[in-house]
Amino acid sequence: MSAELIHALEQIEKEKGIGKEILIDAIEVALITAYKRNYGSANNVEVYIDRLTGDVRVFALKNIVEEVADPSTDISLEQANKFSPDFEIGDIVEVEVTPRKFGRIAAQTAK
Secondary structure: HHHHHHHHHHHHHHHHHHHHHHHHHHHHHHHHHHHHHOOOOOEEEEEEOOOOOEEEEEEEEEEOOOOOOOOOEEEEHHHHHOOOOOOOOOEEEEEEOOOHHHHHHHHHHOO
16 A cells, blocks of 8 residues: 555545545455454454555554463563553553555455
8 A cells, every 4th residue: 555545545535525534444444354364363453554655554452461371462561661661561552563465465455
């Protein structure tokens, strides 16, 4: 995805009267489904589309715990503190998990 996506969404907004934010939100939801389908993940994930560049990023939501029982849903406080020293046990951290080839999947989903 790229600035071309943003331009296309702006065109749809003008022609169809559908707000760009509504379109982006719908694409983000579709991309979460595509991520889970293609990567077999039942994790809590979030997808963000940069409103200026069209770049897509995928984040896993992980619980900060003392002892990691499931690495797909948990992260140690020590690891979380590499992102920010302000995290505490019980917080949730977003860890980027954007796959290399996800741009292609994102483009197909958006179409």
